[in-house]
Amino acid sequence: MHAASTIVAVTAGPPEERPPHTPADLNTLEPAIWPRTSGRTGGAVTIGGIDVRDLAKEFGTPLYVVDEEDFRSRCREYRSAFHDGEVHYAAKAFLCREVARWIDQEGLGLDVCSAGELAVALSVGFPPARITLHGNNKSLAELEKAVQTGVGHIVVDSFEEIARLGFLAEKHGVRPKVMIRVTVGVEAHTHEFIATAHDDQKFGLSLSGGAAAEAVRRILALPQLELTGLHSHIGSQITDVGGFEVAARRLATLLVEIKEEHGVVLPELDLGGGYGIPYVTGDESLDVKVIADGLREIVTKVCESAGLPVPRLTVEPGRSIAGLSGVTLYEAGTVKNVEGLRTYVSVDGGMSDNVRTALYGAEYTAVLASRESQAGPMLSRLVGKHCESGDMVVRDLYLPGDLAPGDLIAVAGTGAYCRSLASNYNYLPKPAVVAVSNGQARVIIRRETEDDLLRGQL
Structure with missing residues (x-):
């Protein structure tokens, strides 16, 4: 068995239900949670210098609002922290044409995991060489599109994919760069649906079981493919840097073993993303510079002790760039007090625009945004308008008692x-x-209409 077979548990904040935090002032916007340009003017919340009442009046609700400066500033922070490596934005967090333009302009690469995400990027002229294709079940058509368009890297997730890529590379007369997604045995204590580095799940090739080492052998046996490095992603919404450090150490050790077995020095190490952000008061967040310095130190130490050159590091932040830049505006509808329990505040959206609460038990901070209130706190549940009891936006929170x-x-x-x-x-x-x-x-994305809903139906 591989020396790195021990499972390491990583804390990502307790997934169990927590009682709602009672804020001292229901009108306060905690800087760590809200977009960097947000505040209150005349009682109303403002974002990017615009009153949310004006946004609702012009664009309607529900409405996703993205603080462009917040988004771009986080891109720049990652670029600065990983100045000697690469930063690829994880498109799955949120992608549209305009966001692809921002990522390009800020000098980041882009990770995509479907032909659709790739199409969005290519539609605005995003450089293919700065795109990486992920996915545990890439179709032959998706792989062929990636090969034909010349994406910078394809992250291999199975033995079958190695064979498919070898066939396509020979067919098109190209030599794509590939990386191997390694399951490193770091079990993140986040929700089970977003933990991705333990052995019993669909992603990657196991380090402890020897599948990763066998994938190296198979790729090196195919001259049509260029193996450039190893990849790992331990999960999502992780707030303990220890897991990333363990993954970095284990991947660096595998680099040493590849050199010893094959005489090959791989120049790249992609340590994925998953960096957590604060959603409610008391949540931890990770300092980007601390992450960068810690990962760099570990990889450097392991490689230098083995006489290997230090590989170029790549990271893939998504949530930690996009998450806090976004706010959703709703209009309150029915306000229903359930005697002795709580008040249910229904909004004009719900699980169709934010399924995370129903899916992961996600928590959020919400405030009365169109005005300030001096009313006392009212234990509330912010719910949607869908025909599901689980249709909650925020399970438990305090809102002003005069909300209407x-x-x-x-x-x-x-x-x-x-x-x-x-x-x-x-x-x-x-x-x-x-x-x-x-x-x-x-x-940057227009509101759908009823005509859009009917389009495509016969």
Whole structure:
């Protein structure tokens, strides 16, 4: 058995239900949770210099609002921290044409995991050489598109994929760069649906079981493919840097073993993403510079002790760039007090625009956004309008006791995995996405209409 077979558990914050935090002031916007340009002016929340009441009036609700400067500033922070490596934005967090342009302009690469995400990137001229294709079950058509368009890397996830890539490379007369996704045995204590580095799951090739080492042998036996490095992704919403350090050490050790067995020195190490962000008061977050310095130190130490050159490091942040830049605006509708329990505040969206609460038990911070209130706190449950009891946006929170129908409610931290996971459940049109910056707002994804819902039906 491989020396790195021990499973390491990594804490990502308790997934169990927590009692809602009672804020000292229901009007306060905690800087760690809200977009960097947000505040209150005349009582109303502002983002990017724009009053949310004006946004709701012009664009309607529900509405995804993205703080462009917040998003771009986080891109720059990652570039600075990993100045000697590569930063690839994980498109699955949130992607559209405009976001692809921002990523390109800020000098980051892009990770895609489907032909559709690749198509969005290519449609705005994103350089294919800075794109990496992921996926545990890439179709032959997706692989062929990646090979034909010349994406920078394809992350191999199975033995079958190695054979398919060898066939396609020979067919098109190219030699694609590939990496091997290694399951390193780091079991993140996050929700089971977003933990991805333990052995019993669908992603990657096992380090402890020897599948990763066998994948190296098979790729090196195919002259049509260029093996450039190893890849690992331990999960999502991780707030303990220890797991990333263990993964880095184990991948660096595998690099040494590859050199010893094959005489091959791989120049790249991709340590994935999954860096957590704070959603509610008390949540931890990771310092980007601390992450960069820690990973760099570990990989350098292992490789130098083995006489290997230090590989170029790549990381793949998604949520930690997009998450806190996004806010969702809703209009309150029915406000229903259930005597002795709580008040149910229904909004004009719900699980169709944010399924994370139902899917993962996600937690969020929400405030009355259209005005300030001096009313006392009211234990509430922010719910949607769908025909599901589990249709909750925020399970437990305090809102002002005078909240009424027509008030606007803002939910923070919705920039990642909300629009990406949105659906048309109950035939609700998907909301618009509006980018705000320096007092200007523009639609970057238009609101769906009933005609959109009917399009394609015979």
